[in-house]
């Protein structure tokens with residue numbers, strides 16, 4: 001009966017499987033060219049990742065912010081908004097989260113946590129609104145404005161941090177109260193001993209479910225995707241396109257701030273310059289790979305987490321940069337295999 | 347000699363059989379009409395001929411040679427050209443760029459625009475197309491876009507020409523022009539396959555007719571034996587729906603218009619698209635607007651619907667609950683990547699927890715009430731046949747239960763039965779006291795439905811008829827009226 005739907009799911013699974021196999025093949029060839037033994041390299045990598053609770057924990061820890069940021073971007077991408085500005089947006093929000101957590105130290109955690117979420121969300125969201133407004137008012141492509149805004153936001157955060165908030169002769173904020181730190185997995189499960197994996201991971205999974213619900217189960221989600229598919233038709237259906245675009249930018253960008261929770265409240269206890277390490281860009285690939293499906297984002301974030309942590313593990317055998325190459329291969333093969341499979345499945 | 351022979355063509359999409367054992371032949375240098383209800387499989391069969399789909403079984407012979415096309419490119423190489431039900435043009439390209447795209451003639455890797463332009467202008471003159479090659483697609487009307495598609499066929503030296511519902515989007519004058527072009531093609535020895543729902547056109551132009559029903563050939567006849575009544579019965583399988591609903595008197599207060607436009611002028615790119623236009627819509631009244639496409643109809647609709655705000659004059663709206671069936675269903679009427687259900691809910695107020703079950707329920711309701719033919723409930727709109735897409739959009743707008751309904755070409759591409767059904771629904775709305783604005787290029791439709799009727803020319807309603815519509819059962823009166831309207835539509839004033 002539902003052959004089309006099943007077909008789509010089947011096509012997706014087929015195309016992702018083929019891409020993964022393809023990626024492995026190309027990686028193996030690449031390693032051979034570099035004169036490395038693929039069995040050793042890949043073996044070490046997967047051994048590190050899956051061989052111990054610590055490795056697994058670290059991988060999930062690396063995947064956590066990618067899930068969060070990927071979800072935010074998925075919302076934008078569904079509206080055909082190509083937001084390249086997550087890197088800036090998430091830094092602004094995270095910075096503010098660290099300040100709120102530090103200065104409102106008198107609050108109980110139960111109040112402080114939502115306050116952190118809200119303030120980070122609003123700050124990142126507002127920075128997302130800027131390109132939205134320029135796009136609506138002046139028709140400037142968000143690709144350009146969000147890229148440029150990255151520099152501006154990062155410089156601004158930089159300035160505020162160094163000149164006003166940083167601990168002397170460091171590039172980080174004050175440490176937040178120990179009582180605000182989010183519990184680590186290792187406190188409950190012995191096997192994750194030493195790993196930074198914390199409950200933010202669970203938060204990220206819930207966020208993905210929420211985002212999924214928002215996109216696929218609410219009127220707003222349908223309107224969002226309608227605008228993404230066909231702005232003219234949406235207009236004729238009485239959808240307020242501009243409102244949807246503003247909201248998508250605001251919510252999508254706002255969500256990216258939550259990556260700060262993982263780093264600040266789950267790991268270091270402070271905001272530090274450069275903590276994001278191009279997370280906002282990697283998350284673009286994460287969302288694209290998942291075809292902007294938040295549940296898919298979880299899996300693609302895991303894949304990137306594996307590559308990221310596994311890359312560290314084989315650092316002394318091959319250059320770490322090879323992991324970026326593999327990331328690139330994954331994306332390229334997904335995109336190209338996808339077209340082929342789509343054609344085959346008609 | 348036969349230009350094309352279909353032999354035992356079968357094509358299935360999942361459980362749905364779009365074509366079953368279709369066999370017929372198209373004589374060389376003839377006009378062959380392919381007709382049938384919405385979803386009968388006409389477009390599918392033509393797409394198979396053109397190499398877009400592969401048949402599950404069966405063969406096609408072109409000039410007595412068996413051919414199997416893997417893609418339209420192969421078909422084009424065999425001098426087959428197709429004008430699709432929905433155009434395939436790039437909005438931001440000029441006419442010239444669109445036409446040569448994919449078959450550019452180059453000198454040392456550089457496109458030879460000069461040569462192309464000369465060739466195209468030759469065709470332009472020869473067939474009286476009247477196109478300005480420098481214009482962008484986004485700037486020209488639908489009928490001009492169709493001419494661009496025709497130009498494409500000519501440029502690619504097509505000998506076998508497939509036209510999928512070419513006249514659905516044309517006004518009566520344009521239809522005549524179009525058939526003149528077809529005649530010319532025939533004179534030159536080309537072979538034409540034409541799909542249409544308008545049987546009087548078939549009567550006029552066809553050398554042979556094939557009728558499809560539910561994917562199968564059910565009837566075939568030559569020009570000599572062609573009878574419209576038989577054809578229509580063959581199309582629907584002997585169940586002809588009667589337009590059995592009649593207009594009831596609705597008490598209307600002429601003073602209370604629901605929507606009133608006074609002296610509306612709309613300027614765009616230095617032209618007055620609407621020019622001092624006056625119009626009022628009343629409850630329980632169908633106001634018909636006719637005119638050649640591009641005389642301000644779509645802007646008028648946009649303005650009333652609330653999408654066009656930069657006008658001068660006075661617009662009085664006593665309601666914001668307006669339904670709209672737009673003129674261009676693919677561009678304005680639906681999200682083609684969405685399923686039927688998803689398209690139905692887009693106009694809902696904010697709703698949480700939209701489940702699959704809810705969508706399926708809505709879809710089933712519309713499928714049953716509006717006789718939409720679908721391969722399966724959760725099919726995306728893109729894969730519905732043209733007429734069935736139209737039924738879904740129509741259903742959505744009716745079900746909204748709004749105060750004002752705007753129908754722009756509501757029966758475009760819709761078969762006989764469905765047309766009767768849609769007409770009865772429109773009258774039902776009127777009888778229920780709704781205000782209806784009906785824009786159409788089908789004069790019969792306009793005359794039989796409208797209570798009042800205006801001719802639009804260059805953005806002005808140049809004349810309004812109302813009492814005249816009461817005597818249209820009388821043939822001579824009707825013809826007189828039609829003649830008048832025909833003149834008004836092209837700017838000749840009548841007393």
Ligand SMILES: Nc1ncnc2c1ncn2[C@@H]1O[C@H](COP(=O)(O)OP(=O)(O)OP(=O)(O)O)[C@@H](O)[C@H]1O
Nearest residue numbers: 359364384385386387388389390729730731732733
């Ligand atoms: N790619 C596809 N996948 C699934 N179903 C399809 C596909 N293409 C067409 N169909 C279905 O096949 C049937 C025949 O469609 P087709 O477009 O050939 O009808 P048609 O005779 O051209 O109708 P119309 O007069 O409305 O244009 C329809 O029910 C349609 O939904």
Ligand SMILES: [Mg+2]
Nearest residue numbers: 389431731732
């Ligand atoms: Mg069709």
